[in-house]
Amino acid sequence: MSWVLRRYLSSRLICPACVHQTSHPARLLSSQSASTPRVCIIGSGPAGFYTAQSLLKGDKSLHVDIYDRLPVPFGLVRYGVAPDHPDVKNVINQFTTLATAGRCNFIGGVSIGKDIQVKELLDAYSAVVLSYGAESDKMLNVPGEDLPGFYSARKFVGWYNGLPEHSTLDPMMDTDTAVVIGHGNVALDVARILLTPLDILKKTDITADAIEALKHSKVKKVHVVGRRGPLNISFTIKELREMIKLPDCRTSINPEHFAGLETIIPELPRPKKRITELLLKSAQSAPSSQEKARQDAASGEWHLDFFRSPSEVLSSSPLGENGRVAGVTFDVCELENVNGEEKLVKTGESETIPCGLVLRSIGYKSVQVDDFIPFDHQKGVVKNELGRVEGIQGLYCSGWVKRGPKGVILSSLNDSIETAKCMLDDINSGAMDTSKPNGQDRVLSLLAERGVTPITFSDWTKIDAEERARGELVGKPREKMTRIEEMMDHALAEKENDGQEER
Structure with a gap:
């Protein structure tokens, strides 16, 4: 069994020794039936979390995995809101509750279009939502x-x-x-x-x-x-x-x-x-x-x-x-x-x-992170109708990559509600394929084969605690880590030690 998978299973209190070596070693992670809608959201900023919130509220059986290229969640709230506007960042508390209440997983440190392709995600999940924001400039x-x-x-x-x-x-x-x-x-x-x-x-x-x-x-x-x-x-x-x-x-x-x-x-x-x-x-x-x-x-x-x-x-x-x-x-x-x-x-x-x-x-512009995505390069948005991506069943979008970089954080709420409603309608009408097995299993297996180490929300809490502790020493809410290597070290150090003791 790969160390990546062992670490991920441990974070969910599943004994790695209980997982038999098969062609799909993570299959025991799945506790949902084959008819359970499993949704992948790309981007853990406001648009991603608000979309997840609306989906989970609208369908009590649905499960969501939120992926991000960074090891830390919250996107624009963490990296876009001005530091002297702490009240605006309080929405993080709401997102944290969502990520720790069940039916919603954060999977960080995974770059879409590089570590894994959108088409691979579509093969694994009932639906994929592009919510990765704007990463370029006008x-x-x-x-x-x-x-x-x-x-x-x-x-x-x-x-x-x-x-x-x-x-x-x-x-x-x-x-x-x-x-x-x-x-x-x-x-x-x-x-x-x-x-x-x-x-x-x-x-x-x-x-x-x-x-x-x-x-x-x-x-x-x-x-x-x-x-x-x-x-x-x-x-x-x-x-x-x-x-x-x-x-x-x-x-x-x-x-x-x-x-x-x-x-x-x-x-x-x-x-x-x-x-x-x-x-x-x-x-x-x-x-x-x-x-x-x-x-x-x-x-x-x-x-x-x-x-x-x-x-x-x-x-x-x-x-x-x-x-x-x-x-x-x-x-x-x-x-x-x-x-x-x-x-x-x-x-x-x-x-x-x-x-x-x-x-x-x-102004900002979104970019095409995967050639598979229908994209309007002039406008810097994914081609879509009310959040349904043009010509690709099961692919949706929300936030700036859907409508352009306009409005404040709360603007993403109404936009995400619209996308989630379309998705829930597609589930209820049978337009969305909910018969696929747990997509997370398949994706984790692919990431393990490619040597990619995913970061869980539990891992993020270690980074969070360390940043807060550093901030307290100098009279600040937190002292942010600015290097991905340092974030990964703090997130994984304890599990690396556990793995060495096991051996």
Whole structure:
């Protein structure tokens, strides 16, 4: 029997010696009948867990296995939510309850398309759900986008949150001015992290490496720049309020960009009305004497700039090969009524913001992790109808890979409910094949043959406990491990020792 399978059986309190060597050595794991729907979900972020939750609630016999390429669960909640937003991460408690209550297994450290193929999963499970999120970026496609000092906001977020693949990013913050291109929540997140006093960040789960780098950062001014106007921003009022009230930081918004908006505000939907009123107040109203004194004493500042479309990222060495970011040139735009339709047009003017750091935050894209998946590369989504993947029976999708990277975490809930409903309808109508044997057995056997060591939820709790213990020593909720090798060592150390004692 392979050590991988022995370790997995031990995690479920099954005596490895009781499992006879056969061509399917893990078969005794299965306690469900052949007619039990067994679903595989790829991706353990909010979309994956919410889909599992809806499926398990809708069918009391159904079982779900949630796979992830990383040894740790929770995806975007762990690696995408800003460290100074701990309340947003409380959903982890809900997901933990789901993963430990039975009928739901987490299987980490398994890369789909590499360690195992989607078609192999479809052969093993009643259904497979793609919920692996967005792992690429939309590009500006302007000169200079590849210069040192220019980064994707997605990678920057991954860096300060400890995502292993981005933990060595080492962003160049030896400059007084940074430019963030984009007007979404992520854009405000990265601007806030750059300007938040270290005494505040030190009490969050931001990584130790990020704290050390920010300690030496010289960034004092951040421009958050977008192509369109105040009515087209994508960030929420909560994020905006945080930026306006950020300690030791003042806000600068050009009041000229709000000309004529006062007459439109009463007609806006309530959420848009509230945020536009706050923007207008911040741009046009004189601050109180107390607020003015706070702003005057602030060492940092952020600017919210509208109607600016990037045309070129400037190099510090235009004629040489060793240059870095030196600024961004923007085309000045305005909204015009063209044949009864409001369109953004260039005025012919341009503006350059000198800076040494640029963060692109104009959106993410999902990627095709397996050639077998019908994929729209232009939109960056799986081809689907209400979550049913086009042309492949038993294959579904949910979350960003289904609808594109839009909305907050709770947006994934409604989206996942829609996909789960389609799946439950297919079970009830007989469109889904529920006669397949326990798919987990077959997949674990294949992984063992390929030398892949899966990580269970029980394994993850050891990583979790160690991170919390490290954090407690320095006054933080946790100190994240940023290397996969270290995670694996902590998850498997006890079982490796058990295996040696057995021998």
